[in-house]
Amino acid sequence: MDEKIFRDFVIIKAVEDGVNVIGLTRGTDTRFHHSEKLDAGEVMIAQFTEHTSAIKIRGNAKIYSPYGEVESSSKKGQAEK
Numbered sequence: 001m002d003e004k005i006f007r008d009f010v011i012i013k014a015v016e017d018g019v020n021v022i023g024l025t026r027g028t029d030t031r032f033h034h035s036e037k038l039d040a041g042e043v044m045i046a047q048f049t050e051h052t053s054a055i056k057i058r059g060n061a062k063i064y065s066p067y068g069e070v071e072s073s074s075k076k077g078q079a080e081k
């Protein structure tokens with residue numbers, strides 16, 4: 001496994017209350033193994049690990065990684081736009 005992937009951090013800043021940060025397992029079986037709820041303004045700093053190969057974010061959040069910045073939106077937010 002590329003060591004850079006393990007070193008890199010992903011920063012998730014919740015823009016609204018109730019943002020879910022979900023960790024998905026590495027390996028043949030891809031399933032949820034962790035769910036973290038963030039309220040507006042809360043920040044989670046996470047890495048990809050031996051156990052985590054993907055991160056799913058539900059709700060409106062700003063995501064910063066070495067690969068760039070992206071904003072996730074909630075269904076509710078999109079409907080209002």
Ligand code: TRP
Nearest residue numbers: 022023034046047049051052055
């Ligand atoms: N125990 C998990 C792990 O070591 C913790 C974790 C790391 C995590 N990165 C994450 C949980 C990203 C959710 C999202 O893999």
